Amino acid sequence: MTKTAASENNLKEINKKDRILDAAEELFAQHGYDGVTIRQIAKAAEVDVALANYHFGKKLDLFHAVFDRRAQLLSDTRRQLLLSEQDAPQTLEQIIEAFLLPLKMAQQTGDAGWRNYLALLAYVMTSPVWNKIMMDKVFDKRVHEFIEALKNVLPNANEEKLHWCYHYMSGALALTLAQTGRIDRLSMGKCESTDFDTAYKLMVPFLAEGFRKVCG
Amino acid sequence: MTKTAASENNLKEINKKDRILDAAEELFAQHGYDGVTIRQIAKAAEVDVALANYHFGKKLDLFHAVFDRRAQLLSDTRRQLLLSEQDAPQTLEQIIEAFLLPLKMAQQTGDAGWRNYLALLAYVMTSPVWNKIMMDKVFDKRVHEFIEALKNVLPNANEEKLHWCYHYMSGALALTLAQTGRIDRLSMGKCESTDFDTAYKLMVPFLAEGFRKVCG
DNA sequence: CACTATATTCAACAAGTGTTGAATTTGCAA
DNA sequence: TTGCAAATTCAACACTTGTTGAATATAGTG
Numbered sequence: 001m002t003k004t005a006a007s008e009n010n011l012k013e014i015n016k017k018d019r020i021l022d023a024a025e026e027l028f029a030q031h032g033y034d035g036v037t038i039r040q041i042a043k044a045a046e047v048d049v050a051l052a053n054y055h056f057g058k059k060l061d062l063f064h065a066v067f068d069r070r071a072q073l074l075s076d077t078r079r080q081l082l083l084s085e086q087d088a089p090q091t092l093e094q095i096i097e098a099f100l101l102p103l104k105m106a107q108q109t110g111d112a113g114w115r116n117y118l119a120l121l122a123y124v125m126t127s128p129v130w131n132k133i134m135m136d137k138v139f140d141k142r143v144h145e146f147i148e149a150l151k152n153v154l155p156n157a158n159e160e161k162l163h164w165c166y167h168y169m170s171g172a173l174a175l176t177l178a179q180t181g182r183i184d185r186l187s188m189g190k191c192e193s194t195d196f197d198t199a200y201k202l203m204v205p206f207l208a209e210g211f212r213k214v215c216g
Numbered sequence: 217m218t219k220t221a222a223s224e225n226n227l228k229e230i231n232k233k234d235r236i237l238d239a240a241e242e243l244f245a246q247h248g249y250d251g252v253t254i255r256q257i258a259k260a261a262e263v264d265v266a267l268a269n270y271h272f273g274k275k276l277d278l279f280h281a282v283f284d285r286r287a288q289l290l291s292d293t294r295r296q297l298l299l300s301e302q303d304a305p306q307t308l309e310q311i312i313e314a315f316l317l318p319l320k321m322a323q324q325t326g327d328a329g330w331r332n333y334l335a336l337l338a339y340v341m342t343s344p345v346w347n348k349i350m351m352d353k354v355f356d357k358r359v360h361e362f363i364e365a366l367k368n369v370l371p372n373a374n375e376e377k378l379h380w381c382y383h384y385m386s387g388a389l390a391l392t393l394a395q396t397g398r399i400d401r402l403s404m405g406k407c408e409s410t411d412f413d414t415a416y417k418l419m420v421p422f423l424a425e426g427f428r429k430v431c432g
Numbered sequence: 433c434a435c436t437a438t439a440t441t442c443a444a445c446a447a448g449t450g451t452t453g454a455a456t457t458t459g460c461a462a
Numbered sequence: 463t464t465g466c467a468a469a470t471t472c473a474a475c476a477c478t479t480g481t482t483g484a485a486t487a488t489a490g491t492g
Contacts, residue, residue: 039450048472171387172387178344
């Protein structure tokens with residue numbers, strides 16, 4: 001039962017500490033690290049400015065705290081999903097599905113907090129600076145496991161093509177997580193950025209065929 | 217004969233005004249709008265702080281000036297590329313190639329200025345805030361033209377699937393333009409973020425097959 | 433040369449930044 | 463209750479931010 005920090009629903013019984021995390025999550029996701037001030041976060045969380053510092057230290061530490069909070073859970077769930085079907089012969093589609101888990105996750109929980117976090121993840125994925133600092137520490141192991149899994153179902157693929165295809169997949173995923181609203185505008189409302197359900201369903205076959213063509 | 221502003225080659229005869237644009241382009245692309253101060257830009261351009269304001273007005277105006285400088289040229293070239301082959305029956309691959317032109321462009325010129333601009337474009341594409349403000353004004357027409365062109369070669373596709381597939385393509389493109397360096401680290405040097413040549417060559421068949429699968 | 437418009441520098445402003453230390457309140461155990 | 467540690471507020475600091483107006487330099491024209 002989390003809550004969007006910047007919204008004014010009446011579930012204010014939760015921790016001020018958590019309110020700060022929620023508010024920071026939403027604001028960082030929308031405006032980036034430098035686009036948000038601690039005072040804005042404090043205001044959105046309805047909390048004193050100094051409290052963020054008391055709980056999380058410096059601004060950069062708060063950013064890391066926000067990112068790490070759900071990163072580990074995401075990474076762990078991904079591994080579970082992969083290992084649970086390890087004995088069964090996996091199809092290319094199943095492997096990709098496991099990697100697109102974040103979409104499924106946000107879609108199932110329907111939680112605004114998770115939606116915000118995924119936008120933050122997209123921000124980190126696409127930023128040259130933050131990508132280098134934040135992505136490697138948690139997600140690298142899972143990515144290598146997935147590349148290995150892909151090798152099994154695409155035995156003729158060479159390493160370079162495999163990595164480029166993974167890169168394309170990662171890009172399609174990142175832009176989806178970002179929820180920029182552009183697809184809404186371009187399609188004149190026929191598609192919605194937040195419709196992770198459809199995004200997930202169409203993305204799997206789209207990517208699978210691409211992999212087969214280039215790495216088959 | 218442009219020049220990277222933050223680098224120290226000896227081609228300093230060019231305009232201070234242009235030096236500001238070049239420096240801003242590089243810094244905005246790397247750290248985002250809020251991550252860069254006018255003083256940093258001025259320092260990189262070896263120019264007084266007030267000069268940026270004199271030439272371009274407010275910081276936001278400078279940002280727009282940087283973005284617009286190459287946007288129109290990019291959009292125009294795209295249309296040329298599409299119309300030049302209008303009479304000949306186009307294949308799906310040709311249409312996608314036209315859309316991935318930015319890659320080809322930077323790859324052919326080998327210009328650092330263009331590489332910086334493409335990273336800036338990726339920043340705007342993936343940011344919820346900037347996307348809404350900046351993308352529509354220049355690129356929308358071209359996108360609609362491309363969607364129409366796709367309908368011709370994929371007559372059975374419905375509008376919604378078409379837009380989602382375009383969205384995946386856009387994501388793969390954006391992450392490539394961003395040059396985050398992640399593919400370099402994940403592949404342990406086997407791939408390079410700045411290798412637009414390979415990125416382009418593999419991306420076309422990858423995307424084309426995805427389109428065929430979902431919209432065929 | 434003088435004249436003028438443009439380009440560039442200098443110094444400074446008001447507002448906002450992250451951060452801190454001391455004071456105050458709160459929650460909880462004894 | 464009292465005592466104590468954690469949580470929270472208050473006020474302020476040193477510094478940086480974007481922006482501006484006046485002063486100076488530069489370049490081109492008559």
